[in-house]
Amino acid sequence: MTIDLHSETRPCGVDAASAAARRVIDALVGSGDMTDADMADIADRLNAVADDLEETAPSRNDRLVNMWVGDGNTRHDPVTGPENPIAPPLEYVGVDSHTIEATTTLGLPYQGPPSSVHGGVSALLLDHTLGVANGWAGTSGMTAELTLRYHRLTPLFEPLTITARQISVDGRKIRTEGAIRTGGEDCVTAEGLFIAKHPPRPR
Amino acid sequence: MTIDLHSETRPCGVDAASAAARRVIDALVGSGDMTDADMADIADRLNAVADDLEETAPSRNDRLVNMWVGDGNTRHDPVTGPENPIAPPLEYVGVDSHTIEATTTLGLPYQGPPSSVHGGVSALLLDHTLGVANGWAGTSGMTAELTLRYHRLTPLFEPLTITARQISVDGRKIRTEGAIRTGGEDCVTAEGLFIAKHPPRPR
DSSP states (O other): OOOOSSOOOOSSHHHHHHHHHHHHHHHHHHHTTSOOSOHHHHHHHHHHHHHHHHHHOOOHHHHHHHTTSTTGGGGTOTTTOTTOTTOOOOOOEEEETTEEEEEEOOOGGGBSSTTBBOHHHHHHHHHHHHHHHHHHHTOOOEEEEEEEEEOSOOBTTSOEEEEEEEEEEETTEEEEEEEEEETTEEEEEEEEEEESOOOOOOO | OOOOSSOOOOSSHHHHHHHHHHHHHHHHHHHTTSOOSOHHHHHHHHHHHHHHHHHHOOOHHHHHHHTTSTTGGGGTOTTTOTTOTTOOOOOOEEEETTEEEEEEOOOGGGBSSTTBBOHHHHHHHHHHHHHHHHHHHTOOOEEEEEEEEEOSOOBTTSOEEEEEEEEEEETTEEEEEEEEEETTEEEEEEEEEEESOOOOOOO
16 A cells, blocks of 8 residues: 555755754743843844745745645644644554554653643644544544543653554444553543545645 | 733743744745745754754753743643744633633644644644633643534634633532634534643652
């Protein structure tokens, strides 16, 4: 099978700039006010980068159409997109015909409780992973209902395995499960009901 | 009442640098490969900013302790933190003694379906908002279970109202509800069960 579970990160272009932006995000949250860095200068330099990017950016409508051509959302989504500095980004592998997984380690920008992943960030990663598992299994759709159970704190700075498996397809109803685990223990589990429909791509 | 629902964004320091980083994130996702910008140069400039920040950053352990002093997570969390470029950031107001709300407009970095907010981003915003509503109502805790129902697509580029209300406290069990609405219609609703306990702050 050659379904793309995620887009490969390229070593150049917007992917390299987004990887650098991730370093900036991590360093800003890691610094806060505990730094001698000249934050006014840092802000000026970042605003200058934004100015230069905005000056040459396509119109929003052109970009909205273009970003759904080809790979679709996998280049830019907030979980796996190499173009999106918010994305960790996750990189999935197929485990069996209905199951995928990714391994990642999250840092301070994703913190909820002390030294732990924000419960809502876990929800974000799981919602996306369940959706991609549906595509991998052959029938995907839109999230209708998602239930998350939090079993123990999910640690920052330690490798997490994020997995999802499509359980059943009944007419347009798709049921999918997933988990975030560390050291073999469930931290968060998820059950999703998806409906097999897709909104139109922008033209 | 003078409970802080979120930290005020300051016009200088790390908050200004994080605001500039948000502009960079938005412009990168808004550009993708549809730009004549010199992305190698952009990457170099962002990496130089990251280098300068990392050089003067505190140790991870020192930062982990410090970031939980005083305001606690509201300065840096991934939903409301003015120090965190991933955060939109939301700014809550109290509606009544058990209810809070925020209004925000989300752009391309938060996209799931075409021109719509990613379902997992909605989950992130709602999980956090339910938690803050619990603090506002006087009894907060950790998310044990969260159920999200998706009623219609949540639009990008339009004002969204994100609201949450603590429904009941029964021993250590807290029940809280919330919604993301636009134009008076529910896009996503959430029900949460929270347990009134708090992990220790790092020392």
